[in-house]
Amino acid sequence: MEYYEFKLSGIPDEMNEILMAELSELGFESFQEESNFINGYVPVSVYQVERILPYLEMRAQTTGLTYEIIKIKSENWNAIWESKYKPVLVDGKCFVRAPFHDQLPGVAYDIVIEPKMSFGTAHHETTALMIGMLIKEQVKGKRVLDVGCGTGVLAILAFKMDAESVEAIDPDEWAFQNAKDNILKNNAPSISVIQGDVKNVPSREYDLILANINRNVLLDDMPVYAQHLSSSGTLLVSGFYVDDMLLISSRAEETNLKFIFSKSRNSWVAAKFDK
Numbered sequence: 001m002e003y004y005e006f007k008l009s010g011i012p013d014e015m016n017e018i019l020m021a022e023l024s025e026l027g028f029e030s031f032q033e034e035s036n037f038i039n040g041y042v043p044v045s046v047y048q049v050e051r052i053l054p055y056l057e058m059r060a061q062t063t064g065l066t067y068e069i070i071k072i073k074s075e076n077w078n079a080i081w082e083s084k085y086k087p088v089l090v091d092g093k094c095f096v097r098a099p100f101h102d103q104l105p106g107v108a109y110d111i112v113i114e115p116k117m118s119f120g121t122a123h124h125e126t127t128a129l130m131i132g133m134l135i136k137e138q139v140k141g142k143r144v145l146d147v148g149c150g151t152g153v154l155a156i157l158a159f160k161m162d163a164e165s166v167e168a169i170d171p172d173e174w175a176f177q178n179a180k181d182n183i184l185k186n187n188a189p190s191i192s193v194i195q196g197d198v199k200n201v202p203s204r205e206y207d208l209i210l211a212n213i214n215r216n217v218l219l220d221d222m223p224v225y226a227q228h229l230s231s232s233g234t235l236l237v238s239g240f241y242v243d244d245m246l247l248i249s250s251r252a253e254e255t256n257l258k259f260i261f262s263k264s265r266n267s268w269v270a271a272k273f274d275k
Helices: 013-025 049-063 074-084 125-134 153-160 173-185 215-228 242-254
Strands: 002-009 030-033 037-043 066-073 088-090 094-097 109-112 143-147 165-170 192-195 206-212 229-241 258-265 268-274
Touching (some): 013 030, 013 049, 049 066, 125 153, 125 229, 143 153, 143 215, 153 165, 173 192, 206 215, 215 242
Parallel strands (some): 094 109, 143 165
Antiparallel strands (some): 002 037, 002 066, 088 094
């Protein structure tokens, strides 16, 4: 699979998260964020020049953003992320690292992730928020579903927390293959990975559903999550802004899910709902 790499610079710090969220809506799959620039990656197969370039030109006029576009092949991705990828420690308990990083002694959960072009490395606020919420849950003995699993990091963490069963699903073939690879790297072969969306979720109930996707998908799929939750099940969601919390909460309540609490970081938010 070939990708376009967009080198974006000259971005005001307060615009970083907004820019990445809006580009995600335009087909971008992953980002590498530094102090004064962002590298964004969009598959050649879904690149919509008529939408992306006008958007970037608009942002250039309003924020001073500049950009450069480079076409890269998938086999070059390892060299790119290995040069930039740093391990992440979440809440002092979960250490997410690449295969070439050393383990961190004393952490409760050590997770090895080779992200390639999939979302979910704990660098982004939403993944870190989800990990932080998940490690506070009682997962042992529960049936867990990770929707839009990306790298599989949340599914792997649930496995390491002694879930009874873990299933992960993602419609993207690249993410599907990447999640399977990461599951093997973490010696978690019992995790079942499915390529598909909520229509492909097995017809069973889960005690815990994890969904780190985006606002529109969450709003559309909330009734399906509720349908698949057990009578005392829990839903953890992220991938949206603080300003969208009321909209997400209202949609959850329409499906008889009760809002429990939320956590935010840099305008992003994660929330817990119980059935």
